[in-house]
Amino acid sequence: MAKGSEVDRLKPNAIGLAGVLFIAVTGAAPISAMLFNVPFGVGFGNGQYMPAAFLFATIVLTLFSIGYVSMAKRIRAAGGFYTFVTHGLGRELGLATGICGALAYCLFEVSLLGGFSYFASTNFNSWFGWEIPWILFALGAAALIAIFAWFDVALSVKILGVALITEIIILAIFDAVVLAQGGASGWTWEALNIFNITESAVGADGAVIGAAGVGVFLAFWSWVGFEAIPNFAEESRHPVRNIPRATLIAVVGLGIGYVITSFAFVTAFAPDELIAAAGSADDPPFFAAMEKYGSNFLRTVMEILILTGAFACAMAFHNVAMRYFYALGREGMIPRQFGATHSKHKVPHVASLTQTAIAVVILAVWGIVAGFGYGAAFDAAYVRIYTMMAVQGVVWLLAIQTVCAVAVIVWHQREKLGDNVLVTTVAPLLAIVGQVWAIYLLFTNIDTLAGTIGYVAWIKWIAIAGLVVSLVYALALKNMNRAKYDAIGQTVDSVEHV
Numbered sequence: 001m002a003k004g005s006e007v008d009r010l011k012p013n014a015i016g017l018a019g020v021l022f023i024a025v026t027g028a029a030p031i032s033a034m035l036f037n038v039p040f041g042v043g044f045g046n047g048q049y050m051p052a053a054f055l056f057a058t059i060v061l062t063l064f065s066i067g068y069v070s071m072a073k074r075i076r077a078a079g080g081f082y083t084f085v086t087h088g089l090g091r092e093l094g095l096a097t098g099i100c101g102a103l104a105y106c107l108f109e110v111s112l113l114g115g116f117s118y119f120a121s122t123n124f125n126s127w128f129g130w131e132i133p134w135i136l137f138a139l140g141a142a143a144l145i146a147i148f149a150w151f152d153v154a155l156s157v158k159i160l161g162v163a164l165i166t167e168i169i170i171l172a173i174f175d176a177v178v179l180a181q182g183g184a185s186g187w188t189w190e191a192l193n194i195f196n197i198t199e200s201a202v203g204a205d206g207a208v209i210g211a212a213g214v215g216v217f218l219a220f221w222s223w224v225g226f227e228a229i230p231n232f233a234e235e236s237r238h239p240v241r242n243i244p245r246a247t248l249i250a251v252v253g254l255g256i257g258y259v260i261t262s263f264a265f266v267t268a269f270a271p272d273e274l275i276a277a278a279g280s281a282d283d284p285p286f287f288a289a290m291e292k293y294g295s296n297f298l299r300t301v302m303e304i305l306i307l308t309g310a311f312a313c314a315m316a317f318h319n320v321a322m323r324y325f326y327a328l329g330r331e332g333m334i335p336r337q338f339g340a341t342h343s344k345h346k347v348p349h350v351a352s353l354t355q356t357a358i359a360v361v362i363l364a365v366w367g368i369v370a371g372f373g374y375g376a377a378f379d380a381a382y383v384r385i386y387t388m389m390a391v392q393g394v395v396w397l398l399a400i401q402t403v404c405a406v407a408v409i410v411w412h413q414r415e416k417l418g419d420n421v422l423v424t425t426v427a428p429l430l431a432i433v434g435q436v437w438a439i440y441l442l443f444t445n446i447d448t449l450a451g452t453i454g455y456v457a458w459i460k461w462i463a464i465a466g467l468v469v470s471l472v473y474a475l476a477l478k479n480m481n482r483a484k485y486d487a488i489g490q491t492v493d494s495v496e497h498v
Contacts, residue, residue: 029225029310029316030168030309031171031302031306032112032115032309032310034171034258034265035306036386037221038262038265038286039278039284040218040387041053041214041215041219041262042266042274044211044214044279045213045215045217046199046216047200047202047275048191048266048271049196049212051191051192052191052197053197054219054255055259056434057219057222057223057258058251058256058259060220060430060434060435061220062252064405064428064434064435065248066248066427067409067423067424067425067428068227068428069244071088071407071408071412081400082097082098082327082328084407084408084411086098087407087411087489088407089410091485091486092471092475092478093403093407094474094489095333095473095477095488095489096471097403098324098328098333098470099470100467101397102328103396104400105317106355107389107393108224108317108321108389108393109145109317109359110362110363110385110389111385111387111389111390111393112386113138113359114363114381114385115381116137116141116307116314118134118381120132121377122378123304134372134373134374134377134380135363138363138381139360141311142314142359142360142363145311145318146353146356149349163311166308170298170302170305171257173294174264174293174298174302177293177298178264178267183268183269184269184270185271188263188266191266192263197216198212199212211445211447212445213438213440213441213443213445214445216438217394217439220398220435221391223254224393224397225316225317226251227401229243286302318356321351322351322355325348325351326348326351329351331484331489338351362385363385366384366385369384384455388453388455391442392459392463395442395459395460396463396466398439399439399463405431409429413425443460446459446460
């Protein structure tokens with residue numbers, strides 16, 4: 001078992017419980033999750049039952065986390081899923097999850113850069129009348145993230161912490177002003193009925209215009225980031241205590257917040273106006289509701305904080321992606337230069353710059369397809385980059401989380417550590433069922449996402465191709481380079497079997 005003494009190490013004891021939480025919860029990006037995902041989920045997914053979809057996701061991801069942290073207590077490494085699956089199910093699946101996880105986080109940063117640039121372009125036009133091309137905002141944000149990521153991880157934590165606190169405050173204000181006034185027609189308690197999450201959005205004329213699977217899937221997407229907490233174990237103080245605590249606090253805390261805010265959103269509009277308001281491109285519905293129930297000042301504050309929140313979220317995803325590249329590089333699965341750390345700041349700087357380059361290339365490709373200018377902001381930056389890249393990444397991530405839940409069960413059964421069977425077996429099994437169902441719902445309803453975007457038809461095949469290529473690579477190493485194969489997922493900070 002490699003302990004990592006022969007490789008470049010990340011800076012130890014750099015962040016505490018609060019720092020890990022800031023990175024993880026900001027990665028989930030509460031304000032971005034709500035302002036991006038709730039209107040889309042309401043209008044094209046579950047309609048008024050979107051809060052129930054969030055409640056369902058809270059339950060499933062809490063169950064997943066219970067088993068996940070039981071393994072994180074005993075195996076600590078920057079590889080996260082990559083390391084856990086390797087130890088539970090073998091090197092082939094471990095390497096596949098590591099590569100697909102890195103690809104997913106590459107796309108998540110790109111997704112949020114698209115969302116950030118859409119709102120930035122739109123807001124600057126609203127505030128000043130400037131028609132600034134969305135690509136300038138996207139490239140500027142990518143460059144700034146690369147600069148921040150070059151320095152000590154503690155700098156990123158400070159920036160993420162400020163962004164997180166402010167966005168939680170504005171969402172709490174939104175919830176308070178809407179719910180205190182009873183919304184448009186009183187509190188819609190039926191919206192929390194978890195048994196109705198298979199119901200789809202219905203238009204004013206009674207026609208079904210949404211697909212429940214899209215709403216449920218968007219609910220799961222809203223948590224992305226929490227599962228990366230174990231990736232920071234090597235840099236955390238008291239990881240045995242802080243990593244499990246941070247994971248559970250993040251999942252449950254986000255769940256409570258998401259349910260309340262999505263409930264406030266559907267309450268803010270009359271039932272016969274909800275679907276139309278959610279799909280409005282002229283006046284973003286959260287902004288409109290904040291102005292109606294709060295004030296124009298609060299609307300402006302929310303317009304500003306969606307920019308800082310989306311930027312912080314993109315930076316958090318960047319931090320996770322570069323650590324996946326780092327974990328794969330230091331074991332030689334990809335060029336070892338990715339496993340190098342900066343001599344002073346002890347961050348994986350090569351991996352960071354590579355992630356930035358990948359993000360810029362993907363942004364450029366979508367820009368060529370849909371346009372770089374101000375007028376293309378909604379279609380290119382929001383619909384194509386934010387939505388399509390998010391869905392592609394979440395397909396990988398939910399599949400990886402499902403495989404990881406299986407790894408948790410197998411590893412604990414094999415090691416016979418005497419841990420509670422409810423924690424190491426029952427909870428992961430229930431999480432597997434919930435996540436597989438979410439993936440099934442997406443692909444049985446994915447045409448709702450398509451519109452005129454042909455890329456949707458490729459999402460499933462790209463996800464499968466990433467898995468197959470990774471497995472073939474692992475098998476090739478097994479037959480042609482046994483030493484490298486044996487190193488897969490073995491560089492860890494600590495393993496405790498007792």
